[in-house]
Amino acid sequence: MTAMSLLSVDSLTVKLPVAGEMRTVLKDVSFELEPGKALGLVGESGSGKSMTVRTIARLLPPGADVTGHVRFDGTEVFDLRGEALRKYRAGDVSMIFQDARAHTNPVRRIGDFLTEALCTNQRMPKKQAEARAVELLAEVGIHNPEQRLRQYPHELSGGLLQRVMIAAAVAVKPRLILADEPTTALDVTTQAEVMVILKRMQSEYGMAMLFITHDLELASSVCDDTIVFYAGQVVERQQASRLHRDPLHPYTAALVRARPEIERRAGRLPALPGHPTTAYEAPDGCAFAPRCAFAQDACRVSVPPLLRIGEQGDSRCVRMPELHGSLLAAAGTTQEVTP
Amino acid sequence: MSAQDAAPASTTTPKPAPRGESGKAVAKFVAQRVAGLLATLFVASLVVFGSLYLAPGNPLTFLTHGRSMTPDAITQLKAQYHLDDPLWMQYLRWLGGVLHGDFGTSIIYNQPVGALLETRMQSTLLLVVMAAVMVLVFGLAIGVFAGLKPGFLSRSVMAVATATMAVPTFVAAVILILVFAVNLGWFPVFGAGSPGLDAVYHMVLPALGLALASVAFVARLSQAAIRQELSSDHVQTAISRGLARRFIVRRHVIRNAAMPVLTVAGLTIAGLIAGSVVVEQVFQLGGFGQFLVSSVQQKDFPVVQAICMVYVASFIVLNTVIDLLYSLLDPRVSLGRTAS
Numbered sequence: 001m002t003a004m005s006l007l008s009v010d011s012l013t014v015k016l017p018v019a020g021e022m023r024t025v026l027k028d029v030s031f032e033l034e035p036g037k038a039l040g041l042v043g044e045s046g047s048g049k050s051m052t053v054r055t056i057a058r059l060l061p062p063g064a065d066v067t068g069h070v071r072f073d074g075t076e077v078f079d080l081r082g083e084a085l086r087k088y089r090a091g092d093v094s095m096i097f098q099d100a101r102a103h104t105n106p107v108r109r110i111g112d113f114l115t116e117a118l119c120t121n122q123r124m125p126k127k128q129a130e131a132r133a134v135e136l137l138a139e140v141g142i143h144n145p146e147q148r149l150r151q152y153p154h155e156l157s158g159g160l161l162q163r164v165m166i167a168a169a170v171a172v173k174p175r176l177i178l179a180d181e182p183t184t185a186l187d188v189t190t191q192a193e194v195m196v197i198l199k200r201m202q203s204e205y206g207m208a209m210l211f212i213t214h215d216l217e218l219a220s221s222v223c224d225d226t227i228v229f230y231a232g233q234v235v236e237r238q239q240a241s242r243l244h245r246d247p248l249h250p251y252t253a254a255l256v257r258a259r260p261e262i263e264r265r266a267g268r269l270p271a272l273p274g275h276p277t278t279a280y281e282a283p284d285g286c287a288f289a290p291r292c293a294f295a296q297d298a299c300r301v302s303v304p305p306l307l308r309i310g311e312q313g314d315s316r317c318v319r320m321p322e323l324h325g326s327l328l329a330a331a332g333t334t335q336e337v338t339p
Numbered sequence: 340m341s342a343q344d345a346a347p348a349s350t351t352t353p354k355p356a357p358r359g360e361s362g363k364a365v366a367k368f369v370a371q372r373v374a375g376l377l378a379t380l381f382v383a384s385l386v387v388f389g390s391l392y393l394a395p396g397n398p399l400t401f402l403t404h405g406r407s408m409t410p411d412a413i414t415q416l417k418a419q420y421h422l423d424d425p426l427w428m429q430y431l432r433w434l435g436g437v438l439h440g441d442f443g444t445s446i447i448y449n450q451p452v453g454a455l456l457e458t459r460m461q462s463t464l465l466l467v468v469m470a471a472v473m474v475l476v477f478g479l480a481i482g483v484f485a486g487l488k489p490g491f492l493s494r495s496v497m498a499v500a501t502a503t504m505a506v507p508t509f510v511a512a513v514i515l516i517l518v519f520a521v522n523l524g525w526f527p528v529f530g531a532g533s534p535g536l537d538a539v540y541h542m543v544l545p546a547l548g549l550a551l552a553s554v555a556f557v558a559r560l561s562q563a564a565i566r567q568e569l570s571s572d573h574v575q576t577a578i579s580r581g582l583a584r585r586f587i588v589r590r591h592v593i594r595n596a597a598m599p600v601l602t603v604a605g606l607t608i609a610g611l612i613a614g615s616v617v618v619e620q621v622f623q624l625g626g627f628g629q630f631l632v633s634s635v636q637q638k639d640f641p642v643v644q645a646i647c648m649v650y651v652a653s654f655i656v657l658n659t660v661i662d663l664l665y666s667l668l669d670p671r672v673s674l675g676r677t678a679s
Contacts, residue, residue: 086581087581089579089580090582095576097572097576099572102573103572103573104576105577105590105591105595106573106595106671107595107598107669107670108590117580117582120582120586121580152670152671
C-alpha cells in the first residue's frame, strides 16, 4: 500500500444474497491504482470485473456482504454515509455504463442529462452548465452540440449516446473513471472512435481509469496495467502491453491463444475446455485447475497465493516460476482435460 | 478509402429537428383523433340503434300499456312514432335529430329525451367525477407511498388493495351503506340530495363504492411502476452521479412511472361510467344509470339510445384525452405518427 495510490482495494470479498443464500462473487481481490493511470480489468462474464467496479462505486444491491477494504485517497469508501457518500459519487468517481441507452432517462433531454449533476451537485447556474455541456459535447466530437442538447436519447445513435455518456462522466472532473465495457454494445468502427475519445479525455483531464473489457488487445492499447479475473479472483496482474506476449497465468495464456491474430493465418482456434466457473462454484484449490492443461495434484489442494513474478507482475499459479515464458510455446500441445 | 476519410463523422451529422413542423403535427394528430372519434361514434350509433330493434318486445305494447285499442288509434300511434317506416329510415331520422341535438321523444314520458337527460345529468356527472378524483388521489398516493417506502406497512397496504380489487361494486356499495349509513349514521342511505354541498355529501358513499376497486387497482399499478423505475438502469446512473434521492425520485422516477399508470388509470376512470349504472341503482341517485335501467325495462327506445350514445361518447373522448396526454409525457411517442 503505497502512499501514492489513489485507489486501493485490499482483500475485498463480496457475497450477494441469491435465492436465500449468500454467494461469493469476489474473493480476496487486491489491487492499487495510481492517479492518472489506467488499469484494465479483463475476464469472462461473471468473473467479477463488473462487481469490483460496482463495489468501488458503492452500487451493490441491498443485502450485499462486503469484507476487506476499498480506500479512495486514503478514505475508507465503505465508511461513507449520506452526504459524504453523495460527495464521493458526485465528485470523485464517475461511472460509464455499457448500455448507454438503458442508462439514460428516455423522457429527459440530452441537455438535462448533461447538466443535472452540474446544476444540483455543484450549484452551477443553468446557463453556465449548458455552456459547459456544449463544450463537452464538442470535446467528444459531437457536431451541432447546441441542437443535441434539445434532443432526446432515442434520437441519437448508440455511438453518439455513449459519447454523451462519456461527456457526462467527465463533466464533473472526477479523479477516477469507472468504465464498464463502454464500447461492447457498439459496432466495431464506432468502438474505435469512442475508445479514442475516452482515452484522450482520460489523459487530458488526468483522470485515473478502471477499464473493463473482454478485449485483451483493447486493454493493452488503452491501459497501463491489466489484471485478469477468473471466478471472482485476480489471477494475474502485469503491464498491459506485455500481457498478451508473455502471460503469467495459464488462463491468460489460453485466452490469448483463443484469439485470432491479424498477422497470422489461423486454422481452428484452440478453445478453452470446460466452461467458466463463478466464485461460488469454484472448487477447492486453484479455481482454474479443472480446465488447466498444466494442473497437477498440488493445484487442487489449496488456493494458490498471488505470487510476485520478478519485476514483471503477479500470478496466482503455483507452477508459474517453472512455467514462466513457456505458456504460449505450449500452444501446439493437446490439452488434457481432467474430468 | 478517400470517401470514407472525407466523412469520418457521418454518424454525428444531426438530423434537423422538426421545430416548425411540431405545430402542424399536433394539429394533424388532433384531426386524426377527432376523425377516429366520429367514426367510432357512427359505428356505435348503428350498434346501439340496431340492437334495440333486435331485442324481443315491441314499443307498441308499452305505448298502449297492454290495453286493446282501435285499429285507427294504433295506426295513429304508429304514424306518430314512425314505427312503420323501414329500419334504415328510422335510423336516418334518428341520426339527423341527434346531429341537431334532438334525441327524440320519450315513449313513456312523452317528453323530449334531451330535457329528461338534462335533469338527470348532474348526479351522474358528480358521481363519476368524484369517483375519478378519489381514484386518482387515493390510488396514486397509496401506490407512490408503497412504491417508495417498501416495508411491512407497504406490504400490508398492498395486500388489502389486492383483496379490495376482488370486491364487486354492488357488494362494496351495500357494505358501505351498512357500515357508514345504517350503523354509524354518518352518511345518508340513499338519494342524491339537493343541489350544492348537500349533493356532494350525498354522493360520498356512492362515489366511494364506485371508486374502491379502481383505487386499489391504480394503487397496485403505480406501486409496481415506481418499483420498476427505481430499479431501472437510468436511475442507477443517477445514483452513481451522487444525486439526492429526493431529486432522483422527482425527476427520474415519478415522471417515468406516470406513463404506464396514466394509460391504465385513464381506462379505469372511463370504466367508472359503466360502473355508475350499478351504483346509481343501489343508492337510488336518479341519474343516467338508473334511468337507463328503467328505460330498458320499459322499452323506452329513444332514451336508451340517447344514454348509450352519451356513455360511448364520453368513453371515447376520455380515451382521446389520454392519448394526447401520453404523447405529451413520452417524447418517444411522436404525435405525427399514427398509432399502430
